[in-house]
Amino acid sequence: MSRFAPWHDGSPRGLGTVLSADAVRAAADHAARTAYGKLVALLASRGFDLAACEDALADAFAAALATWPTDGVPRMPEAWLLISARRKLIDRARRDRTRMQASDELLRRADADIASPDEAPAIPDQRLALLFACAHPAIEPAARAPLMLQVVLGFDAARIASAFLVAPSTLSQRLVRAKRRLRDAKIAFELPSADQLAPRLDAVAQAIYAAYADGWLENDPDRRAIADEAVWLARVLAVSLPGEAEAQALLALILYADARRDARGVGGVYVPLSAQDTRLWNHALIDEAELLLRRALTSHRLGRFQLEAAIQSAHIARRSTGTVDWTALVQLYDALTLVTGSIVARVNGAVAVARAQDAAAGLVRLDALAADPALRDYQPYWAARAHLLGETGAVDAAREAYLRAIGLSSDPALIEFLRAQMP
Amino acid sequence: MKYMLLAHADDTPFQAMSPAEMEKAVGEYYAYTMALEQAGILLAAERLRPAEDAAVVRVGPDGTPRVLDGPFIETKEQLGGFWMIEAANQDEAVRWATRCPGSRHGTMEVRAVWERS
Secondary structure, eight states: OOOOOGGGSOOOOSTTSOHHHHHHHHHHHHHHHHHHHHHHHHHHHTTOOHHHHHHHHHHHHHHHHHHHHHHOOOSSHHHHHHHHHHHHHHHHHHHTTTTOTTHHHHHHHHHTSOOSTTSOOOOOOOHHHHHHHHTOTTSOHHHHHHHHHHHTTOOOHHHHHHHTTOOHHHHHHHHHHHHHHHHHTTOOSSOOOHHHHHHHHHHHHHHHHHHHHHHHTOOOHHHHHHHHHHHHHHHHHHHHOTTOHHHHHHHHHHHHHHHTHHHHEETTEEOOGGGOOGGGSOHHHHHHHHHHHHHHHTTOOOOHHHHHHHHHHHHHTHHHHSSOOHHHHHHHHHHHHHHHOOHHHHHHHHHHHHHHSOHHHHHHHHHHHTTOGGGGGOHHHHHHHHHHHHHHTOHHHHHHHHHHHHHTOOOHHHHHHHHHHOO | OEEEEEEEEESHHHHTOOHHHHHHHHHHHHHHHHHHHHTTOEEEEEEOOOGGGOEEEEEOTTSOEEEEESOSSOOSEEEEEEEEEEOSSHHHHHHHHHHSTHHHHSEEEEEEOOOOO
């Protein structure tokens, strides 16, 4: 089912539309961006079923778009939406009373919330608890990032599916299953205890990073929107958990990447990191990332995201020094490989070795990975291999690896780049 | 699981291509097919001749066979080729389909094959 999400429908909101509709949409848009996850979190923390909360909120947003143009935007839009959604949930709970044992308790707790749109106190922000619920160990990893995007940000399943390159029907089933799991396993919408926070935080950070990385790869506006929202989620996480180094490092990592957005593709031509014009980088974002990383490293509790951010920091150091310290990068990639065991870190480590020593040394490292089945469709491995083979003068082997890298690419700019490199 | 990746595209841009453009396009299909082959998951792949040479056959309810010129349905996009692959699941098959040049020239359809019991 495609959920109603009026603020993500991609319709033009610029000049030229009727002012009142535009103003209403802007108000709904603003309320939605900050309120949607907040309201879902609050309703879900009161014991209502997650899917039911979303349906009720979707109805509330629909009612807002229908009535605000004539009645005016309420003074407290969030409270208006909460009350409207809550009313729908209560109606439903009353209807289901015979089936639902807990309905009396639910109604009592719901009534303890605000009663009128004008006397609303600040709505407690439990989005963080919602993020942790979405990345709960009981939820299959592939569903975590999509679940966050839907539940916390209100993206509809079709757009999330497209960004994650998954069939929409498959993703919808995955989301339904995840919500049922949250309900049936009675997973509480609350922050994990102190001793559980670190491992649970890692899952949250990974899901946010997955949402960002999937969006960053393409220039498609839908994916871009998801990447932008992932930046915002990383900010929520970093601000909410100022004492957690990995939360700060995740935001730093994402900001480093985001800062290079404009330099990565110039006029439809793909430009690799080492060839990017540093003047096209967003230096304000990089400065912020550097500050976050420095602060994270003072905790002396090294983690995956601090290593990833430190790697980014080493790469962008050439904006001031003009050079990249490849020996330091080899060490950082090796440390990251130890922590994550990921093929991505291994391949990048091999490339760093090639730069620190020579292409042949890099190839030795790549050859050592060759048996890993994950490489059979991992494009960066074949692109790196092709490049290093070309440098050693092994023309035929290089051409074959370039062809394979091209065959594994979907981005025309990247294909063009690889074709131009081919000896 | 076996999956059929079906490439549907409008054939006219291909017929209008210069030899250099054609070589480039064919090279991309070659690279893609080779990547599948070297990944060890390619079962079969063929490019189909243009649909204007096709024939459509149908036996009516009275038992009379009819042979017509193709394409059967008036549509610009026609089946231009296919790849049959072995993939762990639909997600993997979809990822492979996004890499196919057919997804840039037209539409790729990803269909699971009934498993023989």
